[in-house]
Amino acid sequence: MDVDFIFKIAAIGIIVTVLNLVLVRSGREEQALLTTLAGLVVVLLMVVNAVAELFSTVKSLFGL
Amino acid sequence: MTAELWKIFGICIIGAAFSIILRQKSPEYSYAIIIVTSICMLTFVLKTVLEPIKQISEKLSNSGIETEYFKIALKAVGISYITDFIADACRDVGQATIASKAELVGKTAIFLLSVPLLMSVLETAIGFIK
Incomplete structure (x- = not known):
């Protein structure tokens, strides 16, 4: 587990938010929605991987 | 540290x-x-x-004391960590109901884990009474 994960998620969040704002201002609501969705899926995959890593650490440490 | x-x-x-x-x-x-x-x-x-946990369990297993109870305690600590983490995450998102259910599941798991301990205590007590 590394600090890089936090920076990555924050970067994705900021980029997607800015893209969303720009696309909404230029009148492309559908593309803005799709951008938000794609960013969310990527971030959720990262979070799920991190949670799985934590669970395996706890399992191996406490003999669950 | x-x-x-x-x-x-x-x-x-x-x-x-x-x-x-x-x-x-x-x-x-x-x-x-x-x-x-x-x-x-x-x-x-x-x-x-x-590292410290490994040292403690090695020391216990070398000394010949039964390590079964220590293992159960360790498992309970692990379940508590996971449950606490999940419940806090749910509570942060605003889902207090799911958080309390996660805590309930963790408590039940720890109770099931400690049933053998309870049984051995009960057996000792019943043996004293008889």
């Missing part, structure tokens, strides 16, 4: 700052950052604790 204390506190501050930055416009990323930050610190703490 003391040397890395400042690093960990730095990670805390960074996670909190990013979370606040993203909270206004896109709260879902803010929650993701909170979860990943807590995983980061929890993993660090568990890896620090790994």
